[in-house]
Each structure stands twice: as C-alpha cells, then as structure tokens.
Amino acid sequence: MKKAIPLIFSQCLTHLLITFALLSQTVMAESRAKTVLVTCGSQLEHNTTIFVPNFVATMEKISEQMRSTGFGKAVTGTGLDTNYGLAQCYGDLSLLDCVLCYAEARTVLPQCFPYNSGRIYLDGCFMRSENYSFFNEYKGPGDRAVCGNTTKKNSDFQAAAKQAVLTAVQDAVKNKGYARGRVVVSEAANESAYVLADCWRNLNSQSCKACLEHASSSILGCLPSSEGRALNTGCFMRYSDIDFLNKEVENTSSRGE
Template identity: 65%
Template sequence: MEQTASLVCSRYIFLLLLMGAVTLHERVGGDPRTQTFQLTCGPQLENNRSIFVQNFVVAMENISEQMRTTGFGQVVAGSGPDADYALAQCYGDLSSLDCVLCYAVARTVLPQCYPHNSGRIFLDGCFMRSGNYSFFQEYTGPEDRAVCGNTTRKSSAFKKSATDAVNRAVAAAPGNKGYAHAQVAVPGTNESAYVLANCWRSLRENSCRLCLENASPSILGCLPWSEGRALNTGCFMMYSDKDFLNKVPETGNGSSGGTVIVIIISVVSSLVVLGVAVAIGVHIRKQRHIQKKRKGSNDARNLVKSLNDSSLNFKYSTLEKATGSFAEANKLGQGGFGTVYKVGFL
C-alpha cells in the first residue's frame, strides 16, 4: 500500500513539473511524443527485493547519463538472478530535449512492473526495456506485434504510398545507424504517407535489417487504416497519414532554456525512481515485521504441539484414577481454571 501511494504521489509531482517544462519546451523544441503506447511486464517475480531494487535504481541512474548525451543507453547493474540489464533509446527524429522528456516519462512508468523482474515500454517517441538477462542482441521475439489505428480508412492510393514509404525506410535504416524516415505523396491529393523506422543501437546492421523486414509485413497488414505501429523486440516502426515527425535540429542549435529543462526533468525523474525505491524498502520492512509476527504464532503452535506430545498430556482415565475419581478428600481448593486436586500417583 505504501509503495502504491508513494508511486502515485511521485508521478503526480513529476507530471506537474513536466507540464511546466513542456510549456517552456514549446518555445525551443518539437514534440517529445510522450504518450505511453504499450507497457508489458515479464512473467517472473524478482528473487531478492532488496538487491533487485538497488540494482534497478543504479541502472536507471547510469542509463540517464547516457540518454542525456547520446539519446541511447544500455547498462548492466549487479549480477546473478537479480541483475538488471537495461536499455533505452529515443527515436531518431527527437532532439536532445525531446529525448530527455520522453525518457523521463518512460522511467517513471516502467517501475509499475514491480515486483516482476522485467518489463518493456513503448512510447511514441522512445523505448525502454529492463530485465535480468542480456537481451541487447535480440531482434525478434514472441511479443512482436502490430497495433493498428482504427479512426479512418484510407484509399487504395494511400495504401500504395504508405507501402512505398515503409519499404524505403526499411531499406535505408540499417545503413543509417538504424534510423530512417520517409514521406511519399498520395497521387491526386494533398496528403502524404509518413513513416519512421528505428532499430535499437545495440543491434548489428544485419540484425536491424532482419528486425525491420520482420516488422514491415505486420505493419502493412494495418492498411488501409490511417495509422499503424510495429512494436518489435529490436525495432519500432510507425506510419500515419499525419506528419508526426520532428525536424531534427541543426547541431549547436540548442538554448540555455532547453538545458535548464533537461536538468529539471533529469533530477525530477531521479527523485521519482528514488521515491519508488524508498517505498519498496518500506514495504519490505513491513513484510519482514509481519513475517516475524507470523513466526511468533508458529512458535506458539509448535509449543502447543510439543505439550500435546509430551508426558504432561494425560488421559482422562489416568487423572480420574490418580485423584480417586475426583474425591472430596483429594480436593485442595479452587484455582483460576477450576478445582485443584491432590494426585495420589502418576
């Protein structure tokens, strides 16, 4: 209960500060696309709470430093069954400021998977995954899927343009550090099909190509719907009839205001994760206290069993014989639990 309350409170604080940061950010940046599209938690529970939480917090702090400078990070914290392997990446059209904003949201949502020891989250601007084994080279898996928009059905001309845009992005991304975007006009209209394709930078070029080639048929299966996403183990792809892409800013085009926001969001997200860790620590101590109480009750049950099994446990017939059928002559007086008798023999 303490864990849930602290997590909710921390997220409210974070969101309030994020709203203020985004207001300033509109003057200096694009769209960080912080909408959480899918959160998936693994089936296994953590092995040791204290070690798991400590490793998770360390991993989040280390990966934050990498995200602020490169928009990508991977780290290993700890060893054994509670080690934390973490990977995070922003999509290639996000500026440094957009990336920090998107990652800050991902970092505060992923702890909802606790006490499960793994999870992955897709936002429309970034991706994050955490687990207890090295998954950095994985590019396909059973959870790969396409998610289709269902607001508007498009024409066959849009379908053809979207297919062309997807194929262009898939062909270009592996040789371009895993990222590509494409825009193809729809003939006879003022519309275009927009596509983004992005592999995680931990993949080799060939693995990136295989991931995107696996994702493209599934996302094209969304047509003629106006929007579709491929959420794959090693890559992300999206097409839309709306221009959702940011224009990547020129190098050195940042501002001091943007830097301040980056610092604010980084600090706040760190505090949120720390708050979650503290809440989990309180939860652990409470559970230990409860277990001690339960252990005490078990000791009481064991004592009763020992007494029942010991020579102090007499049959009624034995007591009747020893007290002379509870004769008045053997009565010593009245105790708190009834009449007290003198025993002639045992």
C-alpha cells in the first residue's frame, strides 16, 4: 500500500501538467466572440408555438456539426414555420474556440424574436436563420462595410492594406474560400497590415469569388482608417493594423481539414 502513494501522486501530477498545458494553449488562442453586428428581419413569426421549437432544433443540429467541422447548416419543419440555419467559424479558429464563438452567437441571435430571421456577425464566426432556403445566396441589400476607430493611417499602411486585401481575395478562391495574410509596412516600426477573408463553405468557388470581390471593394473604402470589416451575405473580410489572427493549428475550423 505504501508504494501506491507515490504512484497515485505521480498520476495526479501528470494529470495536472496535462491540464495546465491544455489551458495554456487555450489562453494563447482567441475565440473572438465579440459581436460586430446583429440584424433582424421585419417579418413576424407565423406560429410561435411551432417556429420556436423548430429554431431550437435547428440550432442543436448545427451545434453538433460545429464541434467537428466548424461549419453547420440544418433545416427543421415544414411550410411557413420551417427554419433554415447556417453557422461558420472563420478559418484561423481552433475547434475549441469555434465552439465558444458559436455558443455566444446562439445566445445573442434569439433577440430577434418575434421576427423569423436574423444574422449575427462576430469577429470569429457567423450565424444566420431564415424561414426560406438561403444557402446559395452570396450577396444582398444588407451587405456593408463597418469601419474601425478614427485612427488615420499614412499612405504606406494604406498601400500595404490594399495589397493584403486583394491578395487575400485571390488566395481564398484557391483555398476553399479561406485566406489570411500580412504585409509589412515598416520593419523598423514593427508595423504591418493583417487581413482575413472567409466565404461560407456552402458556396461554390464562383459565388465565393464574387462575394469577396464585392467585400474587398467595400472594405477598402474604410481606408485610411486603421481597421475595417466587410459583412456580406456570403463572406466576411477584415483588415487591421493589429495582429488579430490566431496561430494556425491542425484542426482549423472553416477549412474543413
């Protein structure tokens, strides 16, 4: 029995070290669960008694998919009370951070009740719910750019940001709709322009390209601001003078690897 004590202690110590290592990796990453924009539809739900359970069921189906792939879409119900849902995390999020971001989106989006549709853009993921099939849509009247703070950047940063954005569009189309990039402005000043581009994975390459081209055009209108985001029907894009990108890991979410 005396020999069992060191063994148990050793096992506990090993468990604690593994837990600490996992927590350290989690802290290093960022789920980017900050809400950028929520938009709700204008049409009231047809039948609350039916629509609400359908919405909840759709979100649960999507949740199961998000835990393994970082992307999910589902349909629940029939007729006017059918609920169509889609969610996706951006490509640099780990699956753990993706689950955290989706959990936040799932908490916020129901504020659109009693309207039967809504979208939420977070800095790490996107979610949409409708009462019709929207899965092939990549543009719409609600597409917009959201510009950052009032910090104005010089012409060197603007040129770097433009290069980063346009390169990301080209790279994303060839990389399953996802790209990230960095263009150095000044090595001496440790200044760079960072960019992320992501299409929803239900889109084909042609629709993805069209969405990102429109997004890049609108987001560059934010210059000379230090940051800008494009919130489009079928894609998301962001540039910044701050490195907001997570380190790439093997189980990145939106690339489906």
